[in-house]
Amino acid sequence: MARYVFITGGVVSSLGKGLASAALGALLQARGFTVRLRKLDPYLNVDPGTMSPFEHGEVFVTDDGAETDLDLGHYERFTGVPARKTDSISSGRIYSNVLEKERRGDYLGKTIQVVPHVTNEIKDFLRVGDDEVDFMLCEIGGTVGDIEGLPFFEAIRQFIHERPRGQCILMHLTLLPYLAASGELKTKPTQHSVKELQSIGLAPDVLVCRSEHPIPEKERAKIALFCNVRPDAVIPAYDLKTIYEAPLAYHREGLDQAVLDAFGITPAPRPNLSRWEDVMDRLTHAEGQVRVAIVGKYTQLEDAYKSIAEALTHGGMANRVRVKAEWIDAELFEKGDPTAVLEGYHAVLVPGGFGERGTEGKIRAAAWAREKKIPYLGICLGMQMAVIEAARNLAGIEDAGSEEFDHERGAKRFEPVVYHLKEWVQGNYKVQRSVGDDKGGTMRLGAYNAALDPESLVAKVYGATAIEERHRHRYEVDIRYRDKLEACGMHFSGMSPDGRLPEIVEHKDHPWFIGVQFHPELKSKPFAPHPLFADFVRAAVEVSRLV
Ligand code: GLN
DSSP states (O other): OOEEEEEEEOSSSOSOHHHHHHHHHHHHHHTTOOEEEEEEEOSSSSSGGGSOHHHHOOOEEOTTOOEEOTHHHHHHHHHOOOOOGGGEEEHHHHHHHHHHHHHHTTTTTOOOOIIIIIHHHHHHHHHTTTTTOSEEEEEEOSOTTOTTTHHHHHHHHHHHHHSOTTSEEEEEEEEOOEETTTTEEOOHHHHHHHHHHHHTTOOOSEEEEEESSOOOHHHHHHHHHHHTOOGGGEEEEEOOSSGGGHHHHHHHTTHHHHHHHHHTOOSOOOOOOHHHHHHHHHHHTOOSEEEEEEEESOTTOGGGGHHHHHHHHHHHHHHTOEEEEEEEEGGGGSSSOSHHHHTTOSEEEEOOOOSSTTHHHHHHHHHHHHHHTOOEEEETHHHHHHHHHHHHHTSOOTTEEEHHHHHHHTSOOSEEEEEEOOEEEETTEEEEOOTTSOSTTOSEEEEEEEEEOTTSHHHHHHTOSEEEEEEEESEEEOGGGHHHHHTTTEEEEEEOTTSOSEEEEEETTSSSEEEESSOGGGGOBTTBOOHHHHHHHHHHHHHHHHO
16 A cells, blocks of 8 residues: 655746656655655646647657646656656546536436545545655646645545554645845745645645745744744755756755655665766766757747756756757748858757747758758657658649648648548457547657667667657658658658658658657656657757868
8 A cells, every 4th residue: 555645836827846746756765665646637628738828838748648747747757656647636627527427327317516525536546556655756747725626625534534654744845035124034924825725625745845935944943933843844945057956956955864754664765866966967067068949839838848948958968068958939031041150059849839930930940951961850740840841842742731731721722742540459359430520639649669670860868669658749751752751861760660651751861860759858857868859969969060
């Protein structure tokens, strides 16, 4: 039976609960425990798959095909434990399960209520995989006191009582605002948010206090007294230069010790922090810098491409260089030559995306990188753009495009070199789709295998000819254009095992030009940089040495 740590937040949102949870997971691992992290989100979307990345940040895809909150990306990057469908839940999913059961007649004769039916559904979710790990870390999205969050807090209250004593603890994150006028840190909002928790029957065992200024011992003691926690369970959390400092910083402040103390685990096994020391060493002892242009659309909000930014950092760590990723709006050179904007970059990355806006600029970026022999990594839509570029500019298919854009406009304008995928194989099943299907959860999602041509660049990069990567797309490069494109030097170097779906393309006559239909960034970790990102950055370093 796992021990449970519930992680909640108060005072304001965006306190870094996800990061604190992930760092705690890493620290428990460093002490030899096994962990699994989970996210409970109070919004009513069934999953974040249909939300705009502008609003909600990136959609993180799991191996088993769930579209989840970006916090699950942090969890994986810090613990290396692949997240599953059952590690992410929203109110929308809970209610849809409950309503489905109601229609099926599972509760026949009963009046369906938040307590117990919704809270039972939440508790069922919490228990999944309970016997697999030492610690289950469950983060509750939002802030205590939010209307939407109440059923989750109530479910946790019940859950704690149903477990043997000492099996569950609560870690609460708050903010200590600093008043410059009086030069003081204020503890009152923290006290209020703890009161809010207490009023729904929950009491924190560990308080993590975000602060921009050092927290004096006196204030720490005051928080402990007024919030009913032990003084050494009040953990300061100061701003960090990099998120990867979090495990070591939280360890220094005693977070893992406080958590183990709260469970009564004594003596606590000694931690081995060498993984995080090495990560920090690589980050702080980088030599030189490469500039990577990320040509995209969601450039206003970096969170929209969280995993790509992180994977590039990891690629830099693998080469001990700093990667300066700059987000460039593809619409800047929708019609003209991108040279003026892209010159001076050592590599170009075109990430995934949806919709036509910005795509002409992305196609131009791909053409520019191909012609100038600058390393190019195209991810999902970025691969599709590279293929359309080759089709137009090398194979002479002037109106080459994606059916996605025709569907968006409701008009036929392009020759569909990229078409709407209607059928594919998943394990032993054939998946079928049609154009009018629901949008939620119907893409080709999750881990699929690809077979690589042993003679290709990508096989060299991976050091393997069979790989498994995560997907999230509805459209696909049409295999029927393969011969035409290969005749022009674009090599289809990775295919689905049945040989029907192009997974990877590269240009033969180019030092480093790779397009992948999947999302390699989702599997990169600071302590295990993804080979594609590591080698892409290596190629960028070579370019930087030439100029
Ligand atoms: N919009 C494209 C598709 O659905 C690419 C998706 C993506 O980049 N994730 O196929």
